[in-house]
Amino acid sequence: MKIKFAHVSDCHLGAWRRESLNELGYQAFEQMISTCLEENVDFVLMCGDLYDNSNPKVDVVDLSIKQLRRLRDNDIPVYGIMGSHDFSPSNRTMIRPLISAGFYTNVCQPEWDENEQKYPLRLRWIQDDKTGIKLAGMRARKNVLEKADYEMLNLPAMEGESGNKIFLLHTLLAELKESDYEEVEGLPRSFLPNNCWYYAGGHAHKTIPDKLRFGETIKLNPSTDLKERVIYPGCLFPTNFWELEKIQHGGFCIVEADLEKRTLEVKFHPLKIKDVLPIFIDASNLSAQKVLELIKKEAKQKNIEDKIIPLRIAGTLSAGKPLEIDSMEITEFFLEKGAFEILINKIHLSSKEYEQISIGPQMTIEQIEGRLIHEHAQKSNFKEITKEKVEKIIHQLLKELGDPMKEEETKKDYVQNAINMFYNILGIQKEDMEESKI
Numbered sequence: 272m273k274i275k276f277a278h279v280s281d282c283h284l285g286a287w288r289r290e291s292l293n294e295l296g297y298q299a300f301e302q303m304i305s306t307c308l309e310e311n312v313d314f315v316l317m318c319g320d321l322y323d324n325s326n327p328k329v330d331v332v333d334l335s336i337k338q339l340r341r342l343r344d345n346d347i348p349v350y351g352i353m354g355s356h357d358f359s360p361s362n363r364t365m366i367r368p369l370i371s372a373g374f375y376t377n378v379c380q381p382e383w384d385e386n387e388q389k390y391p392l393r394l395r396w397i398q399d400d401k402t403g404i405k406l407a408g409m410r411a412r413k414n415v416l417e418k419a420d421y422e423m424l425n426l427p428a429m430e431g432e433s434g435n436k437i438f439l440l441h442t443l444l445a446e447l448k449e450s451d452y453e454e455v456e457g458l459p460r461s462f463l464p465n466n467c468w469y470y471a472g473g474h475a476h477k478t479i480p481d482k483l484r485f486g487e488t489i490k491l492n493p494s495t496d497l498k499e500r501v502i503y504p505g506c507l508f509p510t511n512f513w514e515l516e517k518i519q520h521g522g523f524c525i526v527e528a529d530l531e532k533r534t535l536e537v538k539f540h541p542l543k544i545k546d547v548l549p550i551f552i553d554a555s556n557l558s559a560q561k562v563l564e565l566i567k568k569e570a571k572q573k574n575i576e577d578k579i580i581p582l583r584i585a586g587t588l589s590a591g592k593p594l595e596i597d598s599m600e601i602t603e604f605f606l607e608k609g610a611f612e613i614l615i616n617k618i619h620l621s622s623k624e625y626e627q628i629s630i631g632p633q634m635t636i637e638q639i640e641g642r643l644i645h646e647h648a649q650k651s652n653f654k655e656i657t658k659e660k661v662e663k664i665i666h667q668l669l670k671e672l673g674d675p676m677k678e679e680e681t682k683k684d685y686v687q688n689a690i691n692m693f694y695n696i697l698g699i700q701k702e703d704m705e706e707s708k709i
């Protein structure tokens with residue numbers, strides 16, 4: 272007998288600040304559900320981070336329920352675990368009403384064995400009626416805190432269960448970690464129960480193994496090494512600038528399995544909702560003005576029509592400040608030329624006028640502050656105020672601003688006193704200011 276299931280993770284519905292991009296994420300979700308129905312899958316695995324946080328907006332909940340309902344109406348169960356984003360330590364997660372409504376079965380069912388000292392935790396296997404597949408999984412917590420749960424897991428007890436088993440996880444496997452995830456902690460494979468058929472992974476937003484994305488089918492049989500049976504489909508739709516730039520689109524997996532031969536075939540289904548065109552501008556040794564011209568030239572030369580443009584500007588400007596490369600101006604320019612949406616990233620853009628100030632790890636906060644103020648004051652250029660005076664003024668202002676509101680002081684008085692203090696330190700006559708208001 273052959274069965275088929277979908278493996279989905281990291282939908283992050285509602286992750287974007289821009290509704291236009293959230294909308295694309297919702298479309299990806301809808302397409303995924305439609306494909307599951309067309310392919311007539313036996314069940315769907317949801318490996319965490321369905322929502323971007325544990326308390327998503329009503330609109331997001333509503334549209335996800337409408338989609339999950341299409342699965343339920345067709346008797347396709349959803350088995351899931353919570354991810355680092357939609358898990359809540361107090362169990363106040365929006366996944367809960369989904370479970371109550373029968374749209375989602377939580378396969379992270381801990382059972383505690385009081386007689387066990389070191390490994391008291393077991394996860395109950397839940398059997399799918401139609402296929403007989405047994406499922407269990409470990410939900411994530413923030414900052415890989417689930418590590419402590421894995422450490423208590425009674426692996427032999429879980430391994431002792433017979434049948435075709437699928438384990439769901441929302442944790443990166445250390446052995447599969449790529450350089451892109453250097454700062455993300457991974458757990459070694461020895462944390463996982465050994466003899467499962469398939470390990471449905473979540474948390475990695477990039478597909479692992481990479482070759483799945485390029486259309487390769489992954490074939491697994493009972494002798495395949497555990498490491499290769501851990502699959503991460505990656506996010507359903509990119510959730511941030513880096514992902515748009517790096518992977519452009521997300522997707523999910525459909526797995527076909529032969530129950531007798533105990534073989535599986537994994538295929539990736541890309542979800543290309545909108546074309547993405549990453550643009551990189553090297554601003555090194557160029558003036559802010561020149562960079563702006565270069566960006567506009569790119570917009571004219573490239574076909575940006577109806578595309579999402581992640582625009583990265585990096586390097587050290589020879590003249591001008593990063594702020595002079597006006598994001599509003601660039602955005603308007605691209606949208607006028609027909610781009611669907613543009614995101615601008617200037618994190619690695621700096622200026623010679625304000626070069627990085629080196630600070631040592633041994634420096635105190637006060638020392639760092641002092642150094643920053645000193646170096647910026649040295650770059651000031653006022654006719655009537657010396658650099659030393661600028662430095663002194665900044666220190667005075669910071670000191671005064673650090674004073675909290677006095678108990679007997681009203682808010683109005685506090686604000687007025689602060690304004691007077693500014694006048695004093697900056698040597699401004701109050702009358703001058705009042706006159707200039709007219």
Ligand SMILES: [Mn+2]
Pocket residue numbers: 281283320354356474476
């Ligand atoms: Mn995620």
